Amino acid sequence: MKNRIFLIILTLLITTIFSVNTYTYTVKSGDSLELIAYKHNIPLSLIVDYNPELAYKKYIYPGQKIKIPEEPVFIYTVKSGDNLSYIAKSMFTDLNLLIKYNHITNPEKIYVGQKLLIPYNYLGLSYNKKVTVSWPVWGELTSPYGWRIHPIYHEKRFHSGIDIALSEGLPIFSSITGKVVEVKKDKGYGIYVKIKAGKHYYIFAHMSRADVVPGIIVKKGELIGRVGSTGISTGPHVHFEVRTLDEKSVNPMIFLPGMKFAHVEIDKNYMGGE
Ligand SMILES: [Zn+2]
Structure with a gap:
């Protein structure tokens, strides 16, 4: 009996240490995600991370249940x-x-x-915020911008961004300070976030989940989602794309700081996807 009580206490202790408790918050009239984040002193992107279904639209409704982590x-x-x-x-x-x-x-x-x-x-404590545009993740550059043999279609196609591979679920940080204009699920791009900053759009694709909502301003280095392999993709990676405001892609390498700010090994067997 004593042993059993000891085991229960030990299990409780371990689960308390190695997990984060959440509580349910019921949305009240007049609430916004920004307000809820402010009231609970939890970053908005973390609230969305615990409630991935919130990512796609800015508006929430009274009565809606939201999971709030007890600690950020x-x-x-x-x-x-x-x-x-x-x-x-x-x-x-x-x-x-x-x-x-x-x-x-x-x-x-x-x-x-x-x-x-x-x-x-x-999270993102040592993220490079000194440059105008930073690498969104610390990964392996597996596919450059430009013409390539497509890894799935095996034919010559134009790659409109760069692919950076890393483990599924790792955080993706915003490369720039700007306004989130789109959070969507797309057949090719999978779950993606599009941010407008100055004269360009910045796109982060194939996420396993997006942690931001359209309409908010994100700061450089802020959590915007998690690495995934959604859409047309052969493995977990971030497709990072920069576009002009008339939707023409440009080489992201022009904007990014030198390779020494990223893990630079270039994979010869093109991984990635769209
Ligand atoms: Zn790509």
Whole structure:
């Protein structure tokens, strides 16, 4: 009996440490997502991350139930091939903080399916905000802009952006400060976010979920979604595209800072997709 009580207490303790409790908030008349985020002192993008169905439209209705995390914490599920230093780099956070916050005793031993928690304030902590346009993720450049043999259609097609591969579920940060003009699900682009800044649109595609809503202003380095493989895609990656206001694509490399700000290995077997 004593053993059983001990086990229950231990299980409770572990689940409390390694998960984030949420509570349900019922939308009141006059509420907006911005207001709810402000009232609960939780970033809007994190609220949307816990409620992915909110992403596609700005408006919410009274009576609607919204999950609010008790603490502003981003949760990432470890994928096959991940290691802690890769995860820390992709989150633009500190490896030691990640270890400490998750009570990891042996950093060499993480397992697929393990949930890693990171306080929102530490997400994107080392993200490069000094340049006008930053790399949206820390990944591997797998497909450049321009003509290529399409990885799915196996014919010559124009690639209107660049592909950066990294594990599914990792955060995508906004490359620029601007206004979210579209959050949509598209056959080719999958779940994508389109941001207008100055004379250009910036598109982040194939997300597993979008964490912003149309109409809001996002700052450079802010969480806007998670890496995925939605739409026409052969594996988890971000398709990053820059367009003029008349929807003509331009080479994103003209805007991005040097390769040393990204993981630069170029994959010879083109992965990615549209
Ligand atoms: Zn692409």
